[in-house]
Structure formats: structure tokens, C-alpha cells
Amino acid sequence: MKIALDAMGGDKAPAAVVQGGIDAARELGVSVVLVGREEDIKPCLDSSNDGKLPISVVSAPQVIAMDEQPTIALRTKPQSSIVKGLMLVKLGEADAFVSAGSTGAVGVGAYSILGCIQGVKRPAIALLYSTLTGRALFLDAGANADCRPQMLLQFAQMGSLYMQRLFGIANPRVGLLNIGEEETKGNRLIRETHRLLKDAGLNFIGNVEGKDVYRGVADVVVTDGFTGNVALKLSEGLSEAIFLSIRRALASSVATSAVSPSLLQGVLTSLIGSWDYSGLGGAYLLGIKGNVIIAHGRSDALAIKNAIGFAKQTVEQGALQALLSGAASKQ
């Protein structure tokens, strides 16, 4: 299996990204294709690759920055790592593309280069995240700021199929993110979506509220890309703020006690990891005709390795094939 990796994407690229690729090639049994500027990749490779790992480099001299307008960047930079990585998937030269680069550019690029699965209106950013009881899929985490009920219905259908394939859950519980349990609650979009989901033949458990998202009551949580993106970034900001304030409070307590700072540090660090979605591998672009995984922009080597592992699992479980034939069966 070949995974194309955007060596130029993310805050810690290329060094940490290349390192994550090396670790994946060493530990996960996949071939890694590093896509990016050779002069930047080579030094990172030479210092840590023993030369026997299944790693190759595909040259992509252009780089799309995080803050570039996606459509313009994609048009003016056909030799960028994002465009070339997606092309590898399109041409069948890679089974999946992993990028910690601009989410906008990867999303728009995937949509225009790979296209949507037949019948799918819009792809969604489907984020795998930790709950108190396991993991769940949250979508759309930000691909579509304005959604229609039919789009949310498709997100639910695709998300259900994806979790079925990825984790062997026979009948994934699908919840609709809303502001109350009753079906009369919510805004127009969500009330109409509720009606559609009731008759969709899914294991629809009804509305889930913000407080339920991390409790693990659903395997798939469906929302529009505006609410979803706010929720995602809010979660990130709040958990950071809480951990920061705990560190501060403990630091001042530790000074006057017998608590071992390293013990506490260890506990906190592992918890931060489990609450950070990079720990689970990232987000899948659900609905695209190809496997595209978006890793967190701040991914370190471990997060990149996890994202590649996530890509591997997606490919191995045949999630895309299931989605493609699911779409075909509805024609």
C-alpha cells in the first residue's frame, strides 16, 4: 500500500512531517511517497532514514501556504505538493493522500481534481475524535458553511457507512447535533433534516446536544459545516485553556507540596494527547472519489504517523469501495 504524504504541509513541515513518514514506513508496513520540494525533504531524510525503508520522493517545487485563497492557489500552483499529491491518487499511483496543509486548499483541490462520488452533492470533513467511551465521527467539521437538509442526510448516510466499514460497527448510531432532544427543537435546517433522517433507514437515535458530543452516545454526529467548525475549534480552544489553567494551578501547588511534577506532567500530557484529534489520525474527506486525509496543521511526527495509520486503515477496510458501491446501489 502506498500513501502519498504532503511533506510541505503543516506548521512543522518539512522536518516533523518527513519524520512522521519515516516512522510510518518503519512501523506501519506502508510505502510512503513524500511529495514536496526535494531540497527541503532530502536533508530531513538523510539524517534519519537508514535507506532501506519503503520511502520515495515525488518532486513538487511549489508550496501552497496556509493563508492562501484555495482556488487561486490551486490554479497558480499546479506543481504544488497538494496538487501533485492529489494527482497521485487520481492516477492510482497512491492509495491515499495525507496532508497537514491548508484544509481549504486540500478540500477544494480534492473536489476539483478527484471529484465527488456519483450522486454525492458535497463532500464533508469527517473528523474522528475521542469520546469518554471510545471514538466517534463528527461531520461536517467545516467543508460547507451553508448546508441544505439533503446534504446533511447524505453526510449521515456516508458517515454511517464509513464507521461500519472502519470499525465493523453493524449499525452505527447516528445523532443530529441540536439544541434540545425534541424533534421540534432547532433551526429550520436542523428541523427539516430531522424529518429526513427519521425516514432514512439509518440507526437514527435523534437529536444529540452539545453536552452529549463527548459522552459517546452516538457513533456519528451530524451537523452543518458552520456549526461543526465552530464546535471543533471551540473544543480545541477550551481544552487548551483548561489544560493551561491546570498546569498553572498545579505549578503553584507543587511548589509547596510533595507532588512529583513529572508525574503530573506525564498524566496531563497523555490526556492532552487523547483529547487532541491528531491522536486519532485526523479527518477524512467523505464523499470524495479517492482517499484524502486531513491532518491537524500543528501535527508533529507522531500525529503524522497516526494520520498515515488512519489512511491505511481506511484503505484496508475498503471504506471508499463501500461508499462507491453504496452510491451505485442507489442509482
Next chain:
Amino acid sequence: MKIALDAMGGDKAPAAVVQGGIDAARELGVSVVLVGREEDIKPCLDSSNDGKLPISVVSAPQVIAMDEQPTIALRTKPQSSIVKGLMLVKLGEADAFVSAGSTGAVGVGAYSILGCIQGVKRPAIALLYSTLTGRALFLDAGANADCRPQMLLQFAQMGSLYMQRLFGIANPRVGLLNIGEEETKGNRLIRETHRLLKDAGLNFIGNVEGKDVYRGVADVVVTDGFTGNVALKLSEGLSEAIFLSIRRALASSVATSAVSPSLLQGVLTSLIGSWDYSGLGGAYLLGIKGNVIIAHGRSDALAIKNAIGFAKQTVEQGALQALLSGAASKQ
């Protein structure tokens, strides 16, 4: 100053609520009017009130439960603590009404009994919350699931005036909750609201993202009631989940170390308090012609006392008068 308190509202009513009222009357220099079923209130009062505190009881034999449909409950229970408490404000017999009861019933009741300030389209639930650097106002936290841009503009104007009065902030920074910094980002509602806010004569700092909400970049964060309610409940659920997982992790570490469990417990408890909005007093129904404070449904005695303190501050600072004359000046 007289504060009417819904003695029947909240999960811990009446005992903890009455206790919070007693504590407020003892410590905050306010008179507290307990509104509710006398036979329920009296035993709580007798056991802890020394009889010299400025506490009175107004009988309200009916109780509106948390899960009742607000409009029906308000119509069929005119002798409920919520209706009678709001009537005390309307008749000038109380300066504010504090309730930890059904947010829906209090909101709809306030709208129909007290009405909106002239020119205000809809009231918003304005939540005072902790940030890493202080506190900020978040609105609408759930009163209006479907908003129009003009409503969000008014929320921003009212929120700005409120923070100005409450904390003496000369020019409160107003941020619009969005999924990116650029003004082209967001859904239709938020893009149009952005245009209105730019020309509103406020200290509009532009879009703020989910990750900024807890960083304290804005004094007033404006959003629609759907996104706002999801964000509020998500924050609550996530912080609970994080604290729970920390307790678990530390409990297992503590067993094998020299860490003092009570020390850690103390640190965590105080942090949970500071991240729980009950610590700051609750939410103000902004836009209503009267002072109405919604406390958390799970409020304990301390949270109720804080909510009464918040009501007192609002009354003392003349926030409502400022809002009323702000409205008048625009006629």
C-alpha cells in the same frame, strides 16, 4: 434592593436555592423575595434562617417543570413561581428576578409578561463566562434558533452597552463568532451580519473563531442562538469530560505515588468552579424590559448566591436604564 428568587427552579430546589437566597441576604446586602410553594420553602428557611435577615416569601403554589412546553406551562400555571416572580418585576415590587428553572419558560415568560425594550426585535440570552484573561459576554446562548442579521446587530449593540455599564469598559471589543478571520468566511447569516457590524459604530474587532472564545480576545462574542447553544453545551460537556478523565488518571497515579489526593482534589474543584458559568452568576436576558437572570439548572447554593450578586451588580450599574435610554435615543 429587592431580588425575587424562584425558590422552585433548578435541580436542587428548593433546599439549595433557598440556602443561596439566605446566604445572599446575609452577605450581599440585598432583600430576597422567595417565590414558591410556602410548604416547601418554610422548612428550608426555618432550619437555616436566623429570622433577622431581609427575606420574605411570596406564595406561588404552582411549579413549572424543566421539561414542560413553555407556552402551555405559562398559560396553564399563572400561579407558578416563574409567572409570579416575573410579575413582581413588572409591578416594580422586585428589581430583578433570578431563576434556575426552565430556561424556555423564563425566556418566553419574560418576553410575554415584561416585553422587549422598544425597538428590540428579540431578546438574547447573554452569558457571562470566564476566559483565560478575565470574563466576556457570549450571546445569543440559545433564545433564538433562527436569527436574522438585524437581530445579531442588535445583540452586539446591547451586549456592548451592557458590558460598558456592568464593568465600566469604555469601548467593549465586539467579535463575531465565525469559522475564519476573513470577512468572506462563514455562512450567509454571518457574512451579512459582518457587513452590518462594520458600519455599526461599535468597537468591532471582526470575526473570532471557536478557538478564540476562551482566550479573551473580545468582551462581547456575538452568535446566533443555535450555534451559541451548541457551543455552550459543548463547552460544558467537554470540560466535564476532561475533568472526569483527569480525575480518573490521577486517581490511578495517586495510588502509586506520594501525591496528596486532597491537594489535587482541591485544585481540580476550584478549576471546575472557574470554568463553570455558575461561578460568574449566569445569564442575563438582554433586551427584556426588566432584569431577569437565568442561573444554571444545576445551581447549588453558591451558584444561586452568585446569580443574585450578578443581579445586584446589574441593577446597581443601571444596565437596564442604559439599554432603555440607548433604545430611546435611537427613536
